[in-house]
Amino acid sequence: MNDFVSSFWSYWIAILSIGGVVFCLVLLFSQRAWLKREIEQVEDTGHVWDGDLTELNNPIPRWWTVMFVGLCIIGLSIFWLYPALGFGNGFTGYSAAREVRADQLALQERIKPIYARYQEMPFEQVARDESAREIGQRLFLNNCAQCHGSDARGAANFPNLTDGDWLWGGSPEQIIHTITEGRHGMMPPWGAQIKPSEASDIAQYVRSLSGLAHDALRVVPGKRHFDTYCVACHGADAKGNPAMGAPNLTDNVWLYGSSEASIVETILNGRENIMPAQKNILTEEQIRLLAAWVWGLSNNPGSNVAAAN
Ligand code: HEC
Ligand code: HEC
Known part of the structure; x- marks a missing residue:
């Protein structure tokens, strides 16, 4: 397996690598004077220094040539044993990804015991457990803070x-699901159906929902379009729908900003946003701890929950 999107790169690597070895072997063969048992009269190159230092043209020593051929053989064996050419897995089936x-x-086996204790605990209790929260915060800083x-x-x-406002719902199960599987928020573009002037009427209506300054006259057609689209x-x-991540538009919490321009932009061009799934990065136990920490940020798991239990 490799990560190349086209097999061109596999051929590229294979041709360069095998070609390199073949070139070395051809070069050695072209200089094959070393094959002869007896080396006849060594020519000199005609270069003389200091009056009596003459440069000779000796053939390559045999020991050196044998070593070089040996290295070529080792190179070829590596191509055969490992996925060195970009194709297949090689004879050993080695894979860096594996x-x-x-x-x-x-590593997950090694850290399991640390998390085992919290697996047994009810979610709310994990959310207020001091050491669980320390681990949760560290996981957050390493994986989510960016x-x-x-x-x-x-x-x-x-x-x-x-802030206690959720696109995808704030229950423990919903948060765990968000982190484990990721989320793909998508607001479709309406530019083909809605004219820019209508979009700005709708934006006036949307702003009125959360008590922001708006033009009362334009709110009326704005609401009509809102009800249609x-x-x-x-x-x-307009309180949203956590099943599809549609935000509450009445609460003055904004993902993209509350200005008319930003709302019009959302309506005409749509919005798309991805929360990446963590299930291949974090274990189920880590995700539960992290979810408890996130849940605790807006649910004050301190004294009042303790009192309620
Ligand atoms: C690459 C950026 C990125 C990383 C890393 C990331 N998130 Fe997110 N997260 C997002 C985006 C973007 C959204 C909003 C998705 C949407 O608009 O529907 C989101 C949404 C969420 C939500 C849902 C919020 C709501 O209102 O419903 C939660 C909970 C969450 N993330 C927790 C986490 C945790 C915990 C981590 C770390 C394991 C994490 N995220 C890592 C980008 C990220
Ligand atoms: C198919 C479902 C769908 C329809 C129909 C839809 N929306 Fe959305 N809308 C969403 C989703 C989902 C998001 C969140 C996108 C994201 O997470 O990036 C969103 C986001 C928004 C936002 C951004 C809110 C913020 O916090 O910044 C605004 C404003 C908005 N929609 C207004 C509208 C208006 C006005 C219409 C009618 C013209 C509309 N939406 C129709 C699903 C929809």
Whole structure:
């Protein structure tokens, strides 16, 4: 297996590597004076230094040639044993990807005992357990902070995970699902159906929903268009739908910004956003701990939950 998108690169590597070895062998053969038992009269090159230092044209020593041929044979055997040419897996079936996978599995075995304790614990309790939270935060800093920020407050295009507002739902199961399988948020573009002037009417209506400054006259046609095009996903009350990651448009939490220009851009050109699946990177146990930490950011798992239990 290799990661090349076209077999051209396999041929490229194979031709260069095999060609290199063949070239060396041909070169050695062309200089085959060393094959002769007796070396006759050695010519000199005619170069003389300091009056009596003459440069001779001795053939390559035999020991050196044998070593060189040996190296060519070792090279060819490596091509045969390992996937060195970009094709196949070689005679040994070696694969670097498999070796990494085996290392990962070995590491997962090693860390299992650390997580075993938390597997038994109820989710809410993990969320308020001091050492579980330390592990959760470290996992977050290593795997998630590059997108969601080290304080998990997100940025434009990357959701804030601390505000209690969820695109895909904030229950423990939904968060675990989001992290394990990833999410693909997609708002389709409406540029073909909706005129820019209509889009800006809709934007006025959307802004009015969360109490932002708006033009009351344009809200009326805006709502009409919204009811035609938008309620299927965002709901008649515009409170969104976690089944498809459609955001609540009434709460003044914005992934792409609340300006009319940004909302019009969303309507005409659509938006697409990907939360990458972590199931091949983190173990189920790690994901549960991480989900508990994320859940705890907006659910205050401290005293009140303890009291409720
Ligand atoms: C490459 C960037 C990237 C990385 C890395 C990443 N995320 Fe995300 N995440 C996103 C994006 C983008 C979204 C929003 C998807 C959408 O718009 O539907 C998201 C959404 C989420 C959501 C859902 C939020 C909601 O409102 O429903 C959660 C929970 C989440 N991420 C947690 C994590 C955790 C935990 C990690 C680390 C294991 C992580 N993410 C790593 C980009 C990332
Ligand atoms: C097919 C379902 C669907 C339809 C129909 C739809 N949306 Fe969306 N919308 C989404 C999804 C999903 C997102 C989140 C995209 C993402 O995560 O990147 C979104 C995002 C948005 C946002 C960005 C919110 C933010 O926080 O920045 C706005 C505004 C919006 N939609 C308005 C509309 C309007 C207005 C219409 C009607 C013209 C509409 N949507 C129709 C699914 C839909």
